[in-house]
Amino acid sequence: MSYYNSLSGLRAAQTDLSVISNNIANVGSVGFKKSRAEFGDIFSSSPTQTTKMIAGQGTKLLGIQQQFTQGTLETTDKTLDLGITGEGFFVVKGQAPRSDVTYTRAGNFSVDTNRHVVDSIGSRVQLLPVDANGTVTGTSLSDMVDFDLPSASPTNANAALVNVSIGEDGLVTATFADGSDSKLGKVAMASFTAIEGLRPVGDSHWQSTGDSGAAAINSATNGPLGSIQSGALEHANVDITEELVSLISAQRNFQANAKAIETASTMTQTIFNIHG
Structure with a gap:
């Protein structure tokens, strides 16, 4: 399950990077309005299961929301x-x-x-x-x-x-x-x-x-x-400093999810070696 959780995190971070990159690319476009990716967690259980014993199942894209704030x-x-x-x-x-x-x-x-x-x-x-x-x-x-x-x-x-x-x-x-x-x-x-x-x-x-x-x-x-x-x-309502900070955060999220997949792979390989 951790593979799928981290994979959803990778996709989310990739979408976030794409949205931020588009904002930065259009910093010089007259009348452009920036966007923001919004995410939500995935959680499911049956009526007979206690939610105290169930982990979440990753994240999903709720939508890419436009920000119609005033530009300079x-x-x-x-x-x-x-x-x-x-x-x-x-x-x-x-x-x-x-x-x-x-x-x-x-x-x-x-x-x-x-x-x-x-x-x-x-x-x-x-x-x-x-x-x-x-x-x-x-x-x-x-x-x-x-x-x-x-x-x-x-x-x-x-x-x-x-x-x-x-x-x-x-x-x-x-x-x-x-x-x-x-x-x-x-x-x-x-x-x-x-x-x-x-x-x-x-x-x-x-x-x-x-x-x-x-x-x-x-x-x-x-x-x-x-x-x-x-x-x-x-001008576009894009604050380049704010976008660069968000870009760094999205990159860290991508790297963390990639590391989680790598860790899960290492643990699985260790289990196989034990049984081998």
């Missing part, structure tokens, strides 16, 4: 670099024909050749429609529109776009050469009842699941969504 914001010189202070996520829509909706904390946005504002994987940033006063007029997924930069004023084709600003509430305002401005919308943001239930799909993007609950869509500064900081990016 770094100031940049780019208006379309957006950082979130709070629990919200940006809403982005993938390319046709799938047009899948995902959620991200990575706000390193740019403009493509069609003047769509896109993220690092080409998904289009979504805006909520607003009225002339900047008040949101719709908060459902079907109300959202692509964040597109106009080339000129909607009222004067000769007035080129000269500036774009994004407020803490996500309001996007375009200013044109003739001094006029236009409110394009507010950056769509999402929150979830059980944030740990989100399904990671890579590139610091997540999808909603039955475990996370449906996305609650709104603009920044509402509820738990937090505020938007233009000209800033959120």
Whole structure:
């Protein structure tokens, strides 16, 4: 039995090492959220057995839990670099024909050749429609529109776009050469009842699941969504020192379980020699 106990310990330590290594590898990934492996003991007995005389049967992986704590914001010189202070996520829509909706904390946005504002994987940033006063007029997924930069004023084709600003509430305002401005919308943001239930799909993007609950869509500064900081990016929430200490601990656990297997093997060989 000790073989199987130690083998489960080896597998657990190996999983722990993999999770920690992934955290360290992504220390430079914008909007990345670290994970933590969680384990539980294995124990079983029949109703007629006394638990005082039974040893445990090893350990098992309960799950790899994501840690959605706030990452550090770094100031940049780019208006379309957006950082979130709070629990919200940006809403982005993938390319046709799938047009899948995902959620991200990575706000390193740019403009493509069609003047769509896109993220690092080409998904289009979504805006909520607003009225002339900047008040949101719709908060459902079907109300959202692509964040597109106009080339000129909607009222004067000769007035080129000269500036774009994004407020803490996500309001996007375009200013044109003739001094006029236009409110394009507010950056769509999402929150979830059980944030740990989100399904990671890579590139610091997540999808909603039955475990996370449906996305609650709104603009920044509402509820738990937090505020938007233009000209800033959120770093990975990975503390490299903490991860290195955890890496050493996981390595020691692996070595200890390997030693336990070696000891059990030596004892078994000794018994065989006695009987031989």
